[in-house]
Amino acid sequence: MEAATLAVVRASRPSFETAHDKLAFAVHAFVLANGFKLVATGAAAEDETADFSASREEVEPTGWDSQEGTYAFRYQDTEGSRAPLYVKCLAVGSQLLVHWVGASGGKVPLTLELDTAAYTTDAPAAPACYQRANELVSKLGGLLASALDRGASAATTTDRSAGQPGSSRAAEREAEEQPGLMDPRGMRGGGGGMHVGPGDPIFGPGRMGGGVGAPPGHGSLPPGARWDPIAPPGMQGFHPDDFQRPAGGRPHPDMAQPGPGRGADMDYIITEQRCIATARTSMMDSLLEHHHAPQLPELMMIDDECSSDHASVDSWMVGLALCAGNSSPSAPVPIASRARAQRMSPGSDLVDSLESTQTMLGASLRQDAAAAAHQQLLVEQSGMRFVPVADKPAAGRQFATTLTQQLQQQQQQQLWAEPSSLDDDLYHSGFGAVAAAQPRATSPLFRPPQEAGWQFQASPQLASTYDSGSSFSAATWDVPPATLPLHAPPPPHQLHAGISSLDIPYGYVAEFGAQAPLPCLLRRAVSDNVLDHSVHQQHRYDTGLLASVAEGGVGEDSVGSQGSEGDTVGGYQHPQHASQQPLGLPVSHSAPNVSLLGLERSNSTVRSQLHAAAGSRGGHSAASPRKLSLKLKSQRSRQPAGPRASATAAPAHASHRPARLAARRSVVLAAATSSDDDEEYAPASESDLSEAEVSGVAGEVRRSSGGSPALKHESSTGKKKHNPWSLNETEALVEGVRLLGPSKWAEIKKLTVSGICSLLTNRSAVDLKDKWRNLTRVARLSKAVLKSRSHKSTSDIPLELLLTVKELMELAKVEAE
DNA sequence: CTTAGGG
DNA sequence: CCCTAAG
Numbered sequence: 001m002e003a004a005t006l007a008v009v010r011a012s013r014p015s016f017e018t019a020h021d022k023l024a025f026a027v028h029a030f031v032l033a034n035g036f037k038l039v040a041t042g043a044a045a046e047d048e049t050a051d052f053s054a055s056r057e058e059v060e061p062t063g064w065d066s067q068e069g070t071y072a073f074r075y076q077d078t079e080g081s082r083a084p085l086y087v088k089c090l091a092v093g094s095q096l097l098v099h100w101v102g103a104s105g106g107k108v109p110l111t112l113e114l115d116t117a118a119y120t121t122d123a124p125a126a127p128a129c130y131q132r133a134n135e136l137v138s139k140l141g142g143l144l145a146s147a148l149d150r151g152a153s154a155a156t157t158t159d160r161s162a163g164q165p166g167s168s169r170a171a172e173r174e175a176e177e178q179p180g181l182m183d184p185r186g187m188r189g190g191g192g193g194m195h196v197g198p199g200d201p202i203f204g205p206g207r208m209g210g211g212v213g214a215p216p217g218h219g220s221l222p223p224g225a226r227w228d229p230i231a232p233p234g235m236q237g238f239h240p241d242d243f244q245r246p247a248g249g250r251p252h253p254d255m256a257q258p259g260p261g262r263g264a265d266m267d268y269i270i271t272e273q274r275c276i277a278t279a280r281t282s283m284m285d286s287l288l289e290h291h292h293a294p295q296l297p298e299l300m301m302i303d304d305e306c307s308s309d310h311a312s313v314d315s316w317m318v319g320l321a322l323c324a325g326n327s328s329p330s331a332p333v334p335i336a337s338r339a340r341a342q343r344m345s346p347g348s349d350l351v352d353s354l355e356s357t358q359t360m361l362g363a364s365l366r367q368d369a370a371a372a373a374h375q376q377l378l379v380e381q382s383g384m385r386f387v388p389v390a391d392k393p394a395a396g397r398q399f400a401t402t403l404t405q406q407l408q409q410q411q412q413q414q415l416w417a418e419p420s421s422l423d424d425d426l427y428h429s430g431f432g433a434v435a436a437a438q439p440r441a442t443s444p445l446f447r448p449p450q451e452a453g454w455q456f457q458a459s460p461q462l463a464s465t466y467d468s469g470s471s472f473s474a475a476t477w478d479v480p481p482a483t484l485p486l487h488a489p490p491p492p493h494q495l496h497a498g499i500s501s502l503d504i505p506y507g508y509v510a511e512f513g514a515q516a517p518l519p520c521l522l523r524r525a526v527s528d529n530v531l532d533h534s535v536h537q538q539h540r541y542d543t544g545l546l547a548s549v550a551e552g553g554v555g556e557d558s559v560g561s562q563g564s565e566g567d568t569v570g571g572y573q574h575p576q577h578a579s580q581q582p583l584g585l586p587v588s589h590s591a592p593n594v595s596l597l598g599l600e601r602s603n604s605t606v607r608s609q610l611h612a613a614a615g616s617r618g619g620h621s622a623a624s625p626r627k628l629s630l631k632l633k634s635q636r637s638r639q640p641a642g643p644r645a646s647a648t649a650a651p652a653h654a655s656h657r658p659a660r661l662a663a664r665r666s667v668v669l670a671a672a673t674s675s676d677d678d679e680e681y682a683p684a685s686e687s688d689l690s691e692a693e694v695s696g697v698a699g700e701v702r703r704s705s706g707g708s709p710a711l712k713h714e715s716s717t718g719k720k721k722h723n724p725w726s727l728n729e730t731e732a733l734v735e736g737v738r739l740l741g742p743s744k745w746a747e748i749k750k751l752t753v754s755g756i757c758s759l760l761t762n763r764s765a766v767d768l769k770d771k772w773r774n775l776t777r778v779a780r781l782s783k784a785v786l787k788s789r790s791h792k793s794t795s796d797i798p799l800e801l802l803l804t805v806k807e808l809m810e811l812a813k814v815e816a817e
Numbered sequence: 818c819t820t821a822g823g824g
Numbered sequence: 825c826c827c828t829a830a831g
Contacts (some may be wrong), residue, residue, distance in 0.1 A: 722825075745821060765819065770825065773822090 001141065002133040004033035009126035019116035020091035022129050023070040023136075026119070027089055027098055030062065030140045034148045036075035043073035045086070052076075053084050085147050100144060112143040169561060371779060722763070725771055727797070732759035733768055734775070734801060737808050745769050779805040 008029035016022045032038065039056035040047070042063035053075045064071060088099040098112040119136045123129040130136070132593050141148070234716075336807040736748030743763035751757055760768065779802045 743820070765820095766827095767825080769820075769822095 001030075001033065002137040005030045005137055006127045006130065006133060008128075010030045013125075014064075015063070016124065016129065017065070018091070019094075019097050019120040020069070020071075020089075021065050022120045023096045023114055023124075024089040024091075025064070026130060026136060027087060027096075027140060028064065028071070028073050031073065031075055031085065031144070031148075034144075035150075036082075037077050038073060040074040041072060042066045043072075045074040046088075052086065056082070078746060079150075081150060082147065085144075098140070098143060100147060113138060114139065121407050138269075144650050198611070273305075408490050471572060569708075680714050725763075728802075729759050729763065730771070730775070730797060731801065732756045733763075733771055734804055734808070736760070736768075737772060740806070742772055742812050743769075745772075775802070775805045778802060779809060 005026060009025060012025070012029070016025070028038070037058040038061055039052065039059060040050070040743050041059070043066065044050070044063070045052075056076060069091040071091075073087045075085040075087065077083070077085075085100060087100045089100065094116055096114045098117055100113060114136070114587070118132060119132055121129050121131050127133070166247070177221070196643070199354060251615065265647050374395075401670070736744075736751050739751060740747050745768040748759060749760050749765060763771070775797075778797070
């Protein structure tokens with residue numbers, strides 16, 4: 001066979017410029033020598049619109065080397081019995097990657113890596129320019145065995161022995177070398193093949209973090225890729241094997257388990273994924289290694305119809321991996337479905353699956369980034385942004401340039417968009433991802449953007465993949481700058497531990513990344529429907545954060561608020577440190593698991609966990625933060641920390657009362673026995689109204705201390721939880737009232753303007769109400785009193801703010817009439 | 818679950 | 825700030 005192959009090369013008299021040329025042409029010659037005819041090559045062979053299964057005339061190999069670094073060949077059987085064959089070779093570093101797709105074998109590509117130095121020489125022409133041709137031919141025979149086999153269908157490899165003996169042996173050896181390439185029956189198993197779980201070989205061995213151990217499977221992926229447990233030890237999701245084959249229990253929703261009736265396909269799904277991933281993984285490794293990958297993938301927009309299209313998923317995954325491994329730690333992995341309703345629906349298997357993958361990669365890379373010395377630098381270099389993408393090719397190229405300029409000017413800032421000013425047209429089309437185009441080595445898989453800027457360009461392959469059957473055919477979109485009104489970023493302490501495309505409403509700009517600001521503004525601005533889902537998503541991330549909290553990764557200082565004891569990590573607030581801990585993946589814990597983690601942290605930390613745990617119960621938490629903190633308190637009052645002798649008396653005393661009574665008493669006692677600031681709660685210095693309250697507290701103290709002297713002591717060791725309102729919070733509240741009026745507390749908490757929602761995440765609606773009540777109490781006082789107050793009091797509420805409060809009070813009064 | 822009002 | 829009753 002090597003003689004025939006070399007003969008074909010000689011006869012064709014090709015001129016070679018590179019070693020890759022030589023090797024690629026040898027591949028071509030090998031296929032010809034096996035009875036195929038060339039029907040297209042070069043760019044023509046990559047024309048996705050052409051039908052290469054219809055019978056065609058043989059063509060000359062003209063232009064076979066016209067694409068630098070890429071060699072594409074389309075073949076048909078000269079006798080018509082075998083399936084058409086598509087061979088593509090990529091020059092990657094010193095290697096040539098030979099990649100073939102058999103038409104009837106589905107979209108599963110098989111890849112062979114050939115070292116150019118091993119098989120070529122410096123000689124200019126065949127046969128002298130080749131060496132070890134025998135081995136080369138054997139390898140090719142192994143790779144192409146099923147395609148070349150005349151006796152069986154191209155998709156069946158189980159009957160290879162009917163083919164050439166040499167090829168058969170090679171095939172067996174090849175199969176041994178790549179045990180991920182197995183029974184292709186699995187490749188046709190159902191439409192669930194897009195599921196990519198942690199067991200997928202895409203998460204390679206030897207790169208594990210978290211002390212979990214290597215997942216099964218082969219291949220390796222982006223440097224630093226690792227498996228982060230998505231659940232505490234002992235729960236499903238801790239071990240990467242857990243999702244290979246669900247072993248009872250409720251699998252994580254993100255893992256995209258087969259739905260009812262599809263369970264039997266699980267084996268096939270895994271098998272199929274392994275086939276695909278293994279084949280492409282080696283290619284991607286090489287690509288990454290040689291920096292041939294593009295800076296970032298351009299567009300990953302999916303239709304739900306893609307869920308049954310393996311090619312889409314395949315391309316998607318390639319892009320994903322390239323993106324994750326090649327770009328900064330932010331692992332931008334945009335997922336956007338075209339249709340609005342579909343995107344909003346979390347039910348898409350594909351989206352779920354891809355998101356889980358994204359999350360995994362993202363978490364991995366975030367973690368690595370956190371460890372990196374140049375973390376900040378890397379973050380700044382992560383140029384991925386979501387932008388609204390017009391459905392139709394938009395108005396003109398100048399937009400792109402303008403946008404580029406705008407973005408360059410704002411380079412040091414985070415970019416935020418509010419929905420109000422967006423063109424309605426853009427709402428219909430979903431998202432794309434736009435990356436700053438930077439000069440990079442040309443990728444054989446993806447074409448570079450034609451020009452720098454924020455123009456949006458998908459390669460023909462991608463365009464055809466993602467736009468198949470859709471309304472627009474262009475591969476380029478301009479992004480009108482008008483869609484990007486810029487706003488100040490949220491406070492730096494609000495960092496997002498993970499971001500999902502589902503978090504991003506239409507028409508927004510968002511960023512992925514370890515340090516990307518929490519898209520709180522975005523989150524809160526969406527419809528209730530989306531909001532609910534966002535909350536759900538966020539809770540899952542919260543739960544991931546839980547693990548970090550458990551290991552002490554989150555301290556009070558990281559929250560950035562001054563009330564050290566009362567701090568809670570609200571549902572939307574993510575301490576920066578989270579990224580330095582095993583993030584894990586979202587999974588549903590329930591409250592008991594918190595205690596399972598066994599933490600003896602400060603009150604605030606425990607409360608944070610409780611919040612997170614409460615949130616993770618599902619769409620709507622079963623317990624309010626208040627109730628949880630109450631629960632905590634009651635536990636504490638029953639379980640004194642100090643080894644005092646009196647401590648034993650307290651639990652006995654409290655145990656025969658309702659827990660909350662004991663809890664409440666502890667607060668009252670704390671209030672009475674502590675001398676520091678409680679003005680806002682009981683503004684004794686401001687108004688005679690407070691007298692009754694003070695005396696009431698005193699009475700409570702008397703009664704309690706009379707009943708149990710020990711209790712007082714015990715409780716005084718407990719920590720009072722007074723969380724003073726910062727000026728910012730107060731201002732946010734006033735602003736909220738100005739906008740919505742009083743008694744719309746829950747609504748105010750959701751307000752996105754001026755970052756109100758982010759400022760008030762730590763306060764419940766009741767807190768707002770209470771604070772407002774206190775504010776109005778003060779503001780009701782006469783101006784003279786207020787002035788003297790502003791002089792001598794340490795209160796930091798400015799006079800202007802109080803006057804504003806007064807205005808709003810009167811306004812509300814007028815409206816009521 | 819949210820709000821209002823008492824403590 | 826907590827608690828609870830009532831929409």
